[in-house]
Amino acid sequence: MTDAAPVRFGLIGVDSSHSVQFTTMLGDGRTGRVAGGTVVAAWKAPTVEDFPPSRDRNDWLAAELEALGMPLLDSPGAVAEASDALLIVASDVRTHPAHLRRLTRFGKPVFVDTRFAPTRREAVEMLEQATGDGCLVLAGSPKRFTPEFRAALGAAGGVERIDLDGPLPEQPHHPFLAWYGVHLVDLAVAAFGPGCETVEATGDRVTATWNDGRVATLRGDAEWTPITRGVIGTAAGEEAFEIEASAEMLAGLLESLISSCRTDTSNVPAAEILATVAIVEAAARSRELGEPVSVTA
Template identity: 25%
Template sequence: MQRRSFLKNAMVLGSSAFIGSHAQAWPDSHLRISAPGKKIGIIGLDTSHSEAFAKVLNTATAEAPYNGYRVTAAYPYGSKKIAGSYNRIPGYIEKVKGYGVAICADIDELLKQVDCVLLETNDGHLHPEQAAIVFQSRKRVFIDKPLGANLKEVEQVYEAAAKYGSSFFSSSSLRYTSAIKKLKEDAAFGKVVGAFTFSPCTLEPTHEDLYWYGIHGVEMLFAVMGSGCKMVQASHATDVDVATGIWEDGRTGTFRGTRSGIYAFGGEVFGEKRNMVLSDYEGYEGLLNEIVRYFETGNVPVPVQETKEIYAFMSAYQKSKQHRGKPVELHRF
């Protein structure tokens, strides 16, 4: 079926299904009309994040900490080249329609209906173009990982934001685990002197190695170490990538990305007074709290320089790997 016909049919079916059945299938609390200024649009239904975010927000009780924000519209596309992503689009269309989400034919149509945006497209190659359209609207936007498929594309996202005078927020949910939150609030821990993190690190040939999934563990590393990394050295094997960074103050931080063994996230932080073990993935609620706070205030919760360094770190790893483990300095932009 051609994309235009498919989307037209999906929109017609979405409207009739919502009117005819979902009002009965879901409790009234799940079909509340969004408060003014709190309508969220999703770009990209090619990732599980889209369905998960819509579910959490649109089924939240009035007491939930999301201040009435709901996903009301979505544009499905989305990766066109990564089969594992675009094959999921039809299924996720049906799932988000079940939460009362309208399907739009293009991004411009979506922007007319919403107040803020979750850019969820799984394929980082599409982020510079899609983000630029949102930036022109001056609507606040959360851009899911990765910002691009390589550092050049990440720079393009920042350049577009600067051109249109817009801001954005981007982060992995692993930044907001209870252990990392506790670490930041516990003055008795003392200064972080080093850290080790790990996560799954599946590869996608169209993206730099750590961009596709290893970014989760790298985000954890920077969440506890902060910015200031100056150099990265790579160690690579078939089932593992190890990236060791040296910070300007002499501290070291290491990320281990795995493609075999147990599927888990975690690590350990080394402090002046004691150490702390980092917890595994705990869900999207912590991240969604920060997204809603950003939509409300416009204050980006992660320092811009820190997010930039995360991508510079991963690209420095790529270069070090290509040069058989030679240390590579981070590119500043």
Template identity: 30%
Template sequence: MFKRLLAACLLLGVLACGRLAAAEPPTVPEGALRAGIIGLDTSHVIAFTKAINSPDAQGDIADVFVTAGFPGGTADNPSSINRVEGYTKQLREQGVTIYDTIEAMLPHVDAVLLESVDGRPHLDQARPVIAAGKPLFIDKPMAASLADVIEIFRLADEAKVPCFSSSSLRFGSVFQQMRTNPPVGKVQGCDAYSPCSLEPHHPDLFWYGVHGVEILFTIMGTGCQSVSCTATDGAHLVVGTWDGGRIGTFRGIRSGKSGYGATVFGAKAIESGGNYEGYLPLVEEICKFFKTGKAPVPKEETIELFAFMASADVSKQQGGKQVSIAEMIEKAEAFNAQRAAR
């Protein structure tokens, strides 16, 4: 309700001044939560801000406001650097205050969405947020390496700062139902698929295949033990073996018809379905997380998900050889120990 009143007051002010350029910063009611965004180089920042600041926002979104942003941008990634200026301009026009550094933004917000489209700067961008004690959501990919994913969670745990990462696909109603659907019964296996475009600075699945891998783990849960991968110019096919002999696969699509979906093999039935339901389910989870400090996705599941993708990369390089998830995590932790000792 108060977002509608604020929007009406803002509109009257704009009309009185006879201008539509940069909107005034939103007046945040006492007790509301102020969110800041790091990385204004993805369409997510526009979609998330519109959803959160909407006068019609309801439930956990209603008393959260995006009030601040830091542009960021990664110079050697055209998908990042070519978008920063335009998205920053759009946020200014929505009344979001833009800061030159993350450190300058942090005193003015209560929680942070790390949205930089390139995963490589995420660890360094997360450090000051964690040091400031702000709840932190990190958009996909959480990082550009498994080691960085593990290190971000370690820092957050050490500082007792709530932190989680997820693709929006995880919270689609169809995929949530597929995880525990009584008519289908206990999940025996799953074949998930999604688009899987590549970006040269990221392991193959991290850039976009992460969406489909998120679907796979939403349905299968943790317990993946080993991974093998076959890849061509048009597709990746990744096979994971879970505890109890369950098998889950991910098909990453780069040619032909694409989409998001899964087939679940249950104890009682086989079910296929899925689609993209937009950002709102994820935004609702983010806002709830900011208030409760309780991550909707356990860190262990996110780490295993990224170990699955990192293992697929190694398997592809080794001609499809099976790669151990546990060994992949151990190597990443050893790398972090060496990095800390430098």
């Protein structure tokens, strides 16, 4: 792979809308909306029958990819052999640890889409295996890479708090915040870094407090809407931003993945990956217990 050649990505799982969106946004690697990468192969992965996003979308999203000319190969290994880097876009977070375990031995960069792992323990195991196999792990919600969020964060300086409001729909077998709320959690971690100490999810919002006193609040409705809003607070004032979910929202993420593959550097530090998973896990525990809980470090 040279700087002049597009990074060849392979899809692992196709039951997320990102499978088609990534493919169309990248195009041929040179003339697409995001230049520098192209999707060359995909593995459909078995349908997860007890998970509606997989049960209801796996077949028709696979058909959409085939209509775009995408070869559907018979194994993750076959996709890895045909690719420079892998994109785990399977929608059910429960499948991510097993998918990554099958891919790290190839020593190629692997992106794990948005919902990295069901638990912090599994996330640690995933990262440890990847490190041992010389596999670069990439991650992150596309919302953290949007120009709207990056501009507000860059303009703020000395962030003391972040208030986030976005859709919080849930899905079976995914605890509170683990399906769509993870996007808000990832924005908070992108603003503050690791170090969240406590989470309270007992009322109409989630309050996450960092060990230096900084606070993130997360709220939203159970019905999905395309808009996520936020306010970043500093001693000097506030910076507001608004993100609209669309294919265009993915551009910054794709650019980060291409850059990471070319430079062999992470797009999200491992400590932030673990922090996001740990906060989601703590929020579910807080809601179940009805009290604030400590976040596993």
